Amino acid sequence: MSAGAPPVLAARGVSLAFGTPPAARTILSDLAFEVPEREFVCIVGPSGCGKTTLLRVLAGLLPASAGEAHFQGRRVAAPQPDIAIIFQDYGRALLPWRTVAGNVALAFEARGIPKSEHAVRSAPLLAKMRLAEHADKFPAELSGGMQQRVQIARCLAQEPRVLLMDEPFGALDAITRQTLQDEFARLCESEHRTVLFVTHDLEEAIYLGDRVIALAANPGRIVEIIDVDLPRPRRQLETREDYRFLEYRHRLFQHLGHE
Amino acid sequence: MRRVAIGMIFPLAVTALWELAAWAGAVSGDSFSRPVLVAAALVAAVADGTLLRQTAETFVSAIIGLAIATVLAVAAGAVLGLSRTLERLTVLTVEALRPIPSVALIPVALLIFGFGQNMTGSVVAFACFWPILIVTISSVRGIDPRLIEVGRMMGLPLAKRIRKLALPAALPGIMVGIRIAAGIAIVVAVTVEIAANPRGLGHGMIVAQQSLHPDLMWATLLWLGLVGWIANWGLLRLERRWLRWFWAQREA
Numbered sequence: 001m002s003a004g005a006p007p008v009l010a011a012r013g014v015s016l017a018f019g020t021p022p023a024a025r026t027i028l029s030d031l032a033f034e035v036p037e038r039e040f041v042c043i044v045g046p047s048g049c050g051k052t053t054l055l056r057v058l059a060g061l062l063p064a065s066a067g068e069a070h071f072q073g074r075r076v077a078a079p080q081p082d083i084a085i086i087f088q089d090y091g092r093a094l095l096p097w098r099t100v101a102g103n104v105a106l107a108f109e110a111r112g113i114p115k116s117e118h119a120v121r122s123a124p125l126l127a128k129m130r131l132a133e134h135a136d137k138f139p140a141e142l143s144g145g146m147q148q149r150v151q152i153a154r155c156l157a158q159e160p161r162v163l164l165m166d167e168p169f170g171a172l173d174a175i176t177r178q179t180l181q182d183e184f185a186r187l188c189e190s191e192h193r194t195v196l197f198v199t200h201d202l203e204e205a206i207y208l209g210d211r212v213i214a215l216a217a218n219p220g221r222i223v224e225i226i227d228v229d230l231p232r233p234r235r236q237l238e239t240r241e242d243y244r245f246l247e248y249r250h251r252l253f254q255h256l257g258h259e
Numbered sequence: 260m261r262r263v264a265i266g267m268i269f270p271l272a273v274t275a276l277w278e279l280a281a282w283a284g285a286v287s288g289d290s291f292s293r294p295v296l297v298a299a300a301l302v303a304a305v306a307d308g309t310l311l312r313q314t315a316e317t318f319v320s321a322i323i324g325l326a327i328a329t330v331l332a333v334a335a336g337a338v339l340g341l342s343r344t345l346e347r348l349t350v351l352t353v354e355a356l357r358p359i360p361s362v363a364l365i366p367v368a369l370l371i372f373g374f375g376q377n378m379t380g381s382v383v384a385f386a387c388f389w390p391i392l393i394v395t396i397s398s399v400r401g402i403d404p405r406l407i408e409v410g411r412m413m414g415l416p417l418a419k420r421i422r423k424l425a426l427p428a429a430l431p432g433i434m435v436g437i438r439i440a441a442g443i444a445i446v447v448a449v450t451v452e453i454a455a456n457p458r459g460l461g462h463g464m465i466v467a468q469q470s471l472h473p474d475l476m477w478a479t480l481l482w483l484g485l486v487g488w489i490a491n492w493g494l495l496r497l498e499r500r501w502l503r504w505f506w507a508q509r510e511a
């Protein structure tokens with residue numbers, strides 16, 4: 001990263017309120033943070049703190065009431081292909097009438113890539129997400145973890161500069177969740193991905209993140225930012241037993257509705 | 260096969276009863292004819308080609324009308340389903356036009372098209388347009404907004420979001436509308452032929468009735484039922500194939 005280059009993603013005083021002033025409800029209050037290139041930033045907070053809403057503002061799906069979301073120094077006014085979002089509810093985000101390969105191809109179609117190249121381009125992505133032998137199956141024929149892999153593969157096919165993830169593993173069982181955490185962490189590490197990852201699970205946030213931003217609710221505001229100093233690759237047992245991990249967990253715990 | 264065999268018991272029993280009643284003189288041969296004579300008339304009409312020609316005339320008109328209605332209604336329904344403003348703008352017009360009985364348009368269609376295929380087809384199209392339009396609007400409105408967001412995030416332009424996301428997502432509903440409309444198409448096509456257009460199966464039945472051929476009239480009616488049943492079966496098969504994903508999702 002060259003000095004002075006703008007961060008990939010930034011929230012500059014983002015506030016959001018619904019309703020008109022006397023009865024307005026503030027969801028987000030003056031949020032400011034940056035996501036530098038190649039960094040894995042996690043946002044953790046209790047339910048109702050506006051995590052998902054914040055992600056939608058940064059994605060350009062929702063305009064902020066005040067302040068701006070920035071991508072590479074420019075205001076995000078509308079969705080753009082450089083910013084990909086992975087939704088928690090994979091079942092609603094996948095096209096049930098398309099096979100796994102067809103779902104991934106949607107990203108190619110959006111980029112105007114000729115049909116003849118789709119198979120060649122999707123093969124390495126499917127292999128990377130361990131979906132190669134499921135290419136011709138419909139989403140309904142796959143497990144939840146597999147469906148979420150499809151959504152991730154499709155977002156990667158978009159070739160975005162930053163991945164926004166909205167509790168992507170929240171609906172999965174514990175073992176599948178840990179497997180996907182590790183696979184995804186390795187992938188981001190080896191490809192130097194820039195990620196903003198939202199979760200309500202503070203251990204997940206510490207385990208995955210280079211940095212953890214803790215939000216409090218009513219209104220959503222930043223209460224703490226922790227730089228995570230834990231060696232990579234992270235390991236489910238060793239990392240979670242590291243004294244620093246426990247220290248971070250201790251510091252964040254109080255912000256999650258246990259004040 | 261077993262299911263077919265069981266299903267045949269009732270119609271065969273009715274036919275036998277019909278034959279018996281005619282034989283005993285309980286029903287008039289001038290109006291009810293007899294199954295044996297009806298079968299003979301059916302074979303003769305198929306053999307000399309009149310029934311097949313009339314079938315082609317009726318069904319080509321019905322299919323033309325249904326096809327025009329489908330294209331227009333799906334396109335209009337997709338737009339009205341996605342845009343509340345346009346829907347509010349047109350709702351009064353739709354509700355005012357929809358109750359017009361399609362056969363009341365026969366004089367208008369006659370004036371515009373004269374006798375022939377286009378006249379029947381236009382009345383069929385009018386009748387089929389409404390059920391497909393209404394089902395398409397509600398199906399498109401009912402699709403998951405998350406799918407449209409996925410398209411926006413990828414940078415799909417609006418036209419492609421409609422074609423690649425909204426319409427396929429709404430297809431199971433739209434297919435129900437088309438199947439309902441297909442039934443209406445045959446009803447309306449035959450009605451137009453009976454009432455005004457001297458061609459097709461409807462006209463064939465009227466001519467048979469007026470020339471004192473109740474056997475041919477009944478034969479045409481039975482034939483119409485048979486062909487209609489085959490058409491519906493074909494549509495169901497198509498639907499099963501196009502909507503393989505839909506049924507896979509249902510079973511999961």
